[in-house]
Amino acid sequence: MAGHRIDMLDIQRIVQLKARGESNRSIARLLGINRKTVNEYVLHLKEKGKDFSELKDLDETSLASVLPSPKVFNKPDTYQELSGMFPEFKRSMQSSGFTYLNIWELSIQRIGASRRGRKSLVLHMMIVLRDL
Template sequence: MANTLDPMDLKQIITLHLDGISNRRIASILGISRNTVNTYMQLFSASDHPLGELLELDAAALSELFTSHTTVDTVRHNELMLYLEQANQSRTHPGFTFQHHYQQYFGQARDPYSYTQFLEHYRRKYPREKGSMKLDHVAGEEMYIDFAGKKLHLVNRETGELIPVEVFVSVLPCSQYTYVRACMSQKRADFIDCCTHALSFYGGAPKAIVSDNLRFCRQPCQ
């Protein structure tokens, strides 16, 4: 059980937490037990409101949301946390989308969170690292090319057979203008054909075509 706190105390807990202060230190500053701080942080995390939004609420709204509670629905929150761990492990898999994983979570959860809160909790649990390198591109200088990691399929109209095809992708990095083409293989002949169609699509040739470590692009000319 946690002690019931005044709404202003709740706002102080949120503010100190957003400032990077530990729960132990927050308890010391406010003169309350660490268990009380831990419980209210769980309540905040399990609510349908981001911390910044909670700070904007008035005292009456905060009282209605939290001060009548002494325990948190840990089952609902822990259920989400376990699923987010699974989703994060799949993050690098080809074809990953948050929408797909939310639909799976929604179908399995006893009392699912909304999609917005699903994303908010994921970002809190796995904050993105900010990139430190900036790449500047000049229009017309480069065309990036690669094959997608996941194959698509053509359907034989007569037999219904699924025929796997490679997916060639090219992009002009300055404008992000993208061209996509299906082909039967990643062999040199298909690769050259895809590049030819990409250049025709763009209506010109860049100074350089940059591949992402394609095997036959590393082979010496014979």
């Protein structure tokens, strides 16, 4: 949450400290966790409709079942298509007279990109070239 998952022990401590009446800011300071991360966990736990005094008595497994499952990042289709072109990119990069323009033109030719889509294509190209 807030871009980072935190340790279950920290989540249990958040619940205990909230049950004691601590503010989110003081919890963040005490545990060394980003305030926004604490806010998101507290908000999510409040949405479950249980009081923090009830939640603090839950074991680790039960508390984990109340939390959202981790988000899975799916790479966009364009990235997947470009990844399939890795071998061809590598061959191009090893040939004499190689320029990144060659890869760019090959990508545009294969995938096609409208003027609007070229910005995202550039971002995906940067990721692909970094992975080579």
